[in-house]
Amino acid sequence: MTKTIVIKGGTIVNRASEQALDLKIENGLVAQVGKNLKGDVQLDASGCIVASGFVDLHAHLREPGQEEAETIETGSRAGALGGYTALVAMPNTDPPQDSVAVIDFVREQGKRAGLVDVVPSGCITLGRQGESLAPMAELSAAGVSLFTDDGSGVQDASLMRRALEYAKGLGVTLAQHCEVAELTKGAVMNECQCCTNLGLPGWPAIAEELMVFRDIELVRITGAAMHFLHLSTKRSVELVRAAKRDGLPVTAEVTPHHLSLTEELLASFDPVFKVNPPLRSMHDIAALKAGLIDGTIDAIATDHAPHPRRDKEMSLDMAPPGMLGLETALGVVLAEGACEVRDVVALMSWNPAKIARIDDRHGLDLVAGAVANICVFDPEIKWTIDPERMVSKSINTPYVGRNLQGRVRHTIFNGATTVVDGQAQR
C-alpha cells in the first residue's frame, strides 16, 4: 500500500468550479475530493490555491551538451519548486534534439530525475541549421508532438511552408521563434531611445513581427497548427489576435520577463538583462497583458535559459541571451497583477498542457481519477529571492531585489510530493 496524501484547507480551482475542499491522493491519482479527509501524510494548504500542476512550454534544460549551465535533474528540481509538473525541453542542446537517440536520452534523463515530466521537443530542421527538415515522422513516432528550432527562427519561407505541410500530415504542432535574422545582426537590446543613447545595436520589433506575419499566412494556406513562442511586441499580439479572429489554428505564449521588465534595464550594462527577444517597452507590456486577458495569448512560458556565471560576466554584446524563469514565474506573474488567479492556472497549466498535447495527464480538473499532478500555491504571500538558495545550476536571474507575489508551497508529481512547504524533497 502506498501512503495516501491529503491536501487540507485549500481552495481547489477547476475549470467550472472553485471549492474549499480537501483532496486525497492515492496510487498516483486523485482519490477523493471532500471535507475533513484524512491520509497518511497531511499537507496544509490553508490560504492556498490547489490546482493542476504547471506546464512550461519553453524550458532550456541544457542537457546534453551544456551541463555546466543546467542538467535535466537540476532544471527539473527548479521546475518542481516553481510548481511545474511538466517541462517541454527545448531542442537547442548539443547535439540538438533532431534524432530519436537524443529525444530518448532527454526523456530517460527526465525519468531518472523523476521530478517532472520532461517532454522533449524536436527540431524542425536538421541540426537547427534551417536547411533541411529533421526526420519529423521518426521523432513523432518517438513521441514528439511539438517541433521548433527555438534559439533561432526558420528563415527560409519555402522550407517553413514545407515543414508546416509535413507537420499537418503528422498531426503535430510547429513552434516558431520569430526573428528575421538579417534584421538582428549583432543586436543586443530593443531598438529604442535607450539603445540610441547606449550606442548598442538594436533588435527592432519588426524583426519579430515580419515572421509572425509570414507564418500566419503560411498557416492560412497549409492549415497546420502553429505556436508562437515568446511574443514580445504590441504588433505581434495584434497579428495573432487577427489570425485567431480568422479561425486559424494558432496559439501564442508570453514570458514572465516580457510582462515585467523593460528595455531601460540594459542601461545598467548587466548582461543578466540580455534576452532574446529583448526586453521591450511599457507600451509592449500593456499590449501583452491585454492579450493575456482577451485570450489572444494562450500560455505563460518561462524561456528558462540558464547560463554559467562566467558567460554572463562577458560584455553585453558577447554575453549569451537568456535568463532563469522556472522558480520565479508564478511570483512574477502575480506581482504584475496581469490577470486573476484562475487565469494564471489556465495560462500556466490548462492551456499549455493542451498545446503540448499532454492533457491526458497534465492540466486536468482535480477530480477523482485524475492523475495527481498538482500545484499548491499561496497567491498572496510576498517574497524576494535569494539567488544563493535557488536550485537551478545557474544564477542568472534578473529578479534579485524585486518584490514577488505568490509562491509555490507544495508540488505533487504523479502522486508523489516533489516540494513540501517550499522545500524540494529530492
Add this chain to the structure above:
Amino acid sequence: MKHLLSIDELGLDGLNALLNLTDHMVEINQRPVPKVPALRGRTVASLFFEDSTRTRLSFETAAKRLSADTMTFNVSTSSVNKGESLRDTVATITDMGVDVFVVRHKSVGIPWQISEWTKASIINAGDGAHQHPTQALVDCYTIREATHAKSFSGMRMVIVGDIKHSRVARSNIQAFSMLGAAVTLVAPPTLLPPDVSHWPVAVSHDLDEVLPQTDVLYMLRLQSERMSQGHVPTLREYSEQYGLTQKRVMNLQAQAIVMHPGPMNRGVEMQIDPSDVKNSLIHRQVANGVAVRMAVLFELLGSGSNLAGQA
C-alpha cells in the same frame, strides 16, 4: 570623484571643474621641466582592448608628468589570448596594486562592468559606440581655449558623419549641450541612431545648407566597413555629400572652427588637408589631450596632494 565613465554622469559642475583644472595642467606643460610629483607612488594601468594612438599615449604621458607609475596592458601578448576572462584579468592586475584603470574596449558598458570588479578607479577611454568622455573634455577645452568662452551659450555646433557608431558624438552632444551650445547633427539617415527625438539636437541631411550658420564644424571619421554594411552606397557618394571640401570651407563663416577627433580618413570625410583650413583646431585637440588627461588623473587620484613642487 571616483570614476570618469560618461559625460552624463560627470555633470556640468564636474565638467567645468575639470576644464578649470586643465588650465593648471597646461601651465605645468609649459614649464622647462613639465613634471610634478603630485601622483608619486600611484599606479595607472592602461587596459586597451582596441587600437589607439593618441588616447593611450596621452594618458601615459599625462600619468608620467604627474609622476605616477604606469602599467600597460597589451592584449596581443597577454593571458587574454590564453583564454583568461576579463574579470580574472582585472582581478589579477588589481592584486598588483593599481589605483586607476584607463579602459578602452570595443564593447559598450565594459568600464561600468569593470568598476564592479575592482576597488580601483575607472576612466572610460572609449566603450564601443557609447562614450568617450575624455575626448569630449579635450574638445570642450580646445573650443574654450580658442574662443575664450566659458559658456557655449549661443554657439552653433554641427557634428557631421557617422553619429550612429560614434562614441565621440554621444559624449560631445552631451557636453556641448550641457555647456549651452545648440547642436545640429548632419548625416544620412542610415548613419543616425534609430531614434534621436529625445536628444537636445536638430537633425539635417544637407551639409551645405547648415554650413553658413555654423560656429564649430565637427567632422567624424567614417569607417570604410560602413559601406559593406549598407549604411552608405559608396565612400565616394558619402564624401560628395558629407565630406569637407575646399568649396565647403569657403562656405563657412570666417571665424568658424573646424575640428576632428582623429584618426582622419583623408579623401573620405576630409578631402582637404587640415592645414588648408584657417581655423582648424585639429592639432590643438591633440596637444590639449595630455593636459586634459592630467586633470582627470589628478582629480581622481590627487586628493590631498597639490600641484606645487618639481619632480
